[in-house]
Amino acid sequence: MQSSVTVKASVSQDVIAKVTRLFNGSLADILNELFQNARRAVATRIGVTNGQHGEQHWIEISDNGGGIADPSHLLALGVSGWDAGIAAREDPAGMGLFALAGRKTRITSFHGGDGFSLVVPADGWTGRKTLRVKKVFKGTGTRIRFEASAQWARDLREAVAKAARYLPLTVEHGGQHMESADFLENAVLIEEILGVRIGVFAKTHHGYEPSINFHGVTINRRLPRIAEAGLTGWSVKIDVVSAPDLQLVLPARKEVVETTFLAELMRACKCAIFRAIAQRGEHRLAYADWRDAQALGIILPQARALLPLWCAPTAEDGFVLQDRCVPGAGALLVAEMPVIEAQLLERAFQMDNALKHTLICANTAYIGYTWYDSLPCITQCNITATHGGAVVRQDALGKALAGDHRIDDASITLDIASPAGLTNMIVPLDVVIGFHDENFSQLSDAMILVTRASMIVPEDLSDLLFNALFEYWQDCDADSYESQSRNFREEALHRAYQLLRSREAADLLRIENAMRTHILWMVPRGQQLSTRISDTNCVVSVSDDEHQVLGHEPA
Numbered sequence: 001m002q003s004s005v006t007v008k009a010s011v012s013q014d015v016i017a018k019v020t021r022l023f024n025g026s027l028a029d030i031l032n033e034l035f036q037n038a039r040r041a042v043a044t045r046i047g048v049t050n051g052q053h054g055e056q057h058w059i060e061i062s063d064n065g066g067g068i069a070d071p072s073h074l075l076a077l078g079v080s081g082w083d084a085g086i087a088a089r090e091d092p093a094g095m096g097l098f099a100l101a102g103r104k105t106r107i108t109s110f111h112g113g114d115g116f117s118l119v120v121p122a123d124g125w126t127g128r129k130t131l132r133v134k135k136v137f138k139g140t141g142t143r144i145r146f147e148a149s150a151q152w153a154r155d156l157r158e159a160v161a162k163a164a165r166y167l168p169l170t171v172e173h174g175g176q177h178m179e180s181a182d183f184l185e186n187a188v189l190i191e192e193i194l195g196v197r198i199g200v201f202a203k204t205h206h207g208y209e210p211s212i213n214f215h216g217v218t219i220n221r222r223l224p225r226i227a228e229a230g231l232t233g234w235s236v237k238i239d240v241v242s243a244p245d246l247q248l249v250l251p252a253r254k255e256v257v258e259t260t261f262l263a264e265l266m267r268a269c270k271c272a273i274f275r276a277i278a279q280r281g282e283h284r285l286a287y288a289d290w291r292d293a294q295a296l297g298i299i300l301p302q303a304r305a306l307l308p309l310w311c312a313p314t315a316e317d318g319f320v321l322q323d324r325c326v327p328g329a330g331a332l333l334v335a336e337m338p339v340i341e342a343q344l345l346e347r348a349f350q351m352d353n354a355l356k357h358t359l360i361c362a363n364t365a366y367i368g369y370t371w372y373d374s375l376p377c378i379t380q381c382n383i384t385a386t387h388g389g390a391v392v393r394q395d396a397l398g399k400a401l402a403g404d405h406r407i408d409d410a411s412i413t414l415d416i417a418s419p420a421g422l423t424n425m426i427v428p429l430d431v432v433i434g435f436h437d438e439n440f441s442q443l444s445d446a447m448i449l450v451t452r453a454s455m456i457v458p459e460d461l462s463d464l465l466f467n468a469l470f471e472y473w474q475d476c477d478a479d480s481y482e483s484q485s486r487n488f489r490e491e492a493l494h495r496a497y498q499l500l501r502s503r504e505a506a507d508l509l510r511i512e513n514a515m516r517t518h519i520l521w522m523v524p525r526g527q528q529l530s531t532r533i534s535d536t537n538c539v540v541s542v543s544d545d546e547h548q549v550l551g552h553e554p555a
Contacts, residue, residue, distance in 0.1 A: 025099025027152045031163040032217050032253075033099050034061045034144060039169055039215060041065030043141065048160050048173045050153055057153040060145040067111035067142055071118055071133050074107065075125070100146050101125040109142040122147070166239075167216030183213035183239045189276040193268050194261075195243030200276040204233035212238045214253055221256050224269045226277075228284040229363055230308065230324065234276065236269045267296070274298040287368030305371045310334045310359035312346035314467040325360070332416070333362040333377035340433050341381045341394075341412075343468040348412050348427040355427065376418035385410045385432045385449050397434030397447055404448040404499045407432070430454035431461065433468055443469050443491060448499055458496035465492040486517075 025033070031048075038046050043065030050059045068074065074097060102125060108117045115136040124131055148156075157173055164171035164178040171178040184190055184199030191198045204225055205211060210218030227233040240246060245261035248254075256262060274293040277283050282304045285293070293300050309322040337345070349355055366372040383394040385401075386409040392400045410429040415422060432449040435441070443465060450456060456464075470488045472481050479487075490513050497506035515531075523529045524542065532539040 025101075027148075027155060027159045028163065030099045030146070031061070031159055033097065035163055035167055035169070035171070035216060037097075038063035038065050038142070039167065041067065041142065043169060046164075046167075046169055046171045047175075048156070048171065050148065050156055050174075052153070057148045057150055058145055059148045059152065059156060060143060062141060062143040064141040067115070067140070068107075068109040069111045071107075071109075071116050074118065075120070075127075075131070098125065100144075103147045105144065105146040107142070107144050108136060108139065110136075110139040115139050163216065165216075166213045166218060169216075183218075184237055187237070189272060189279065191268075191272045191275070192241065194245075194265055195241055196246070196265065197239040197241060198269055198272045199237045199239065200272050201235050201237065202232055202276075203235065205235040205237070211236075212240065212256065214240045214248060217253050219248070219254060219256065224266055224273060226270070226273050226285070226289055228277075229286070229303075229365065230306075231284055234273045236272060238265070238269070271296050271298060274300065286365035287372075288365070291368070302369050302371065303366060305369075307333075307363060307366075308361045310361045312342040312467070313339050314343075315339045315469055315471045322361070325358070327360055327371075327375055328358070330357050331360050331375055332357040333375050334359050335362045335364075335377055335379050337378075337381060340468045341383065343464060344383060344429060344431065344433065345378075345381055345412060345414075345427075347431060347464065348429045351430065352427060374419060376416050378414050379417050380415040382413040382415075383410070383429065383432055384413070385434075387449075394432060394434050397432070397449070398436035401434075401447060401449070402436075404495060405450075406452050406499070407449045408452065410449065410451055430456060431464060433465070441469065441471075443488060443495075448495060450499060456500070458493060458500050461496040461500065462489060462493040465496070 035046060038061075041063065043063035045064050047062045048059070049062075050057065052058065100120075102122055104122045105120045106117070107120070109115060115138075117134045117136045118131060120131060121129070123129065152159075160171065160173045161178050164180060166181065166183045171180070184197055186201065187199030188202050189200040191200075204227070205223075208220065211221050211223045212219040223236050223238065225233055225235045243261075245259070246265065247257035247259055247261075249257060270292065274296060275298060277285070277293075278298060278300055283290075283300060284303050284306065285300070287303070290300060290303065305326055306324045307327060308324050311322045334342075334345070346359075349357070349359060360375075362377055363372075385392050385394070385397065385407050387401065387405065387407040389408075390400065410432045412427050412429045414425040414427065416425055430451045431454065434447045434449065435445050436447065437445065446465070446469060448461070448465070450461070466485075466489055470485060472484055490510070493513075494506050494510050497509050519529065527542050527544055530541045530543065
């Protein structure tokens with residue numbers, strides 16, 4: 001073998017013999033390709049019909065365009081036959097008609113007064129057969145009829161409507177006009193640049209929605225999106241006008257090739273979004289997005305100083321959206337923290353009327369704005385309980401105490417960061433929730449500690465436990481949400497009564513809840529149920545206001 005040889009890419013003639021396996025066009029692929037061919041042939045109207053011969057269904061697509069000049073190009077893989085202008089603008093692949101490969105197809109076309117008719121049998125796409133082209137007269141445009149399945153016949157109307165939706169031609173199916181629309185309909189701003197129209201929308205488009213329209217062929221491609229805090233996100237769509245540098249993966253044009261032009265187009269999309277935001281006059285952009293706008297030459301004011309009031313998240317629902325306010329004197333940001341600590345922090349501030357702070361949700365995306373960086377922020381909570389003269393941190397309660405207790409005192413120490421530095425604030429607390437093991441988080445594993453001076457009632461303590469600990473998803477296969485939440489509340493209330501009232505009051509409450517849940521619905525309307533229960537006997541009677549109606553004495 002020589003020390004140096006040269007090679008170049010080539011296409012084997014065997015490829016054409018396998019064309020029916022290389023191209024397996026869907027109904028949508030075929031419609032899109034034939035519609036695009038009609039558009040390039042300067043057609044103004046496309047008609048779609050269908051029918052059947054015996055068991056065989058067929059679909060026919062006709063147009064009033066300029067027709068096909070050279071029938072030899074039809075079956076020449078990779079030869080498009082379009083003029084230099086179209087070739088430069090759209091990069092046709094010369095493969096689209098092979099979406100019909102493996103299907104019997106009849107093609108009739110007229111160009112400059114001359115016409116031809118060609119029948120391609122199902123096995124005529126591989127180059128192994130010589131096909132006869134017949135000369136025909138008196139006609140215009142192109143008509144292509146191909147074999148279809150019964151399923152395609154059923155799906156045809158919906159497929160035609162989709163292919164025609166953003167096509168710049170009139171399309172009819174069975175004589176009925178198909179609805180069309182501007183791809184950028186409802187855009188708040190449209191800019192034409194780089195051979196495309198960029199539409200900006202004041203909403204977020206989902207990944208399954210088409211984002212690029214190539215003369216009627218739509219493509220799902222993630223384009224720049226920008227979100228604002230508490231507002232609908234911004235997104236864009238692209239409507240191609242004449243962008244030869246925008247390369248699509250051939251032949252189906254379902255994906256975009258990553259090129260330097262595409263990167264430039266993505267930059268133009270972001271600029272368009274920022275200009276739309278600038279037109280509105282105010283924004284709630286993250287600081288990083290605001291800096292991006294500046295780097296792109298679009299000067300925006302700082303984000304509006306508007307933040308949601310803070311409300312403790314619950315174990316079940318997480319963050320609860322609150323009304324927004326302008327942070328003023330006394331504003332105190334609250335960073336994300338565990339649910340239990342958040343619930344106890346909220347209770348501490350509700351108890352102490354002397355605290356003049358307004359708790360506001362922190363938003364780390366705003367770090368960098370001068371107004372935001374000037375606000376003090378709670379970065380951490382440390383909860384301690386005092387019992388028998390000993391001060392115990394929340395995370396060490398399991399080693400110091402066992403079970404629910406009345407304790408001497410409790411407090412929550414807040415670490416507060418501000419431009420002046422780190423400071424602390426100690427806030428009294430009357431309830432502490434701890435665990436014997438840090439890996440546990442359920443009510444059955446919790447220790448409930450309440451100060452002796454606390455005025456909390458059992459119902460409020462039960463609500464606090466529910467908000468801090470109830471999570472349906474942890475055992476969602478065991479029972480319904482309603483049953484699990486009811487059982488949790490009953491258990492929480494029972495323990496609250498035990499701790500705050502007495503064991504006897506808690507047991508009586510449990511019996512009452514059991515009667516309400518399992519017995520109450522069986523009492524006849526308008527009557528009363530009386531029970532006398534001991535550890536050995538149960539006497540039940542039902543009566544109206546004056547007389548006993550039914551009674552039962554055990555033997």
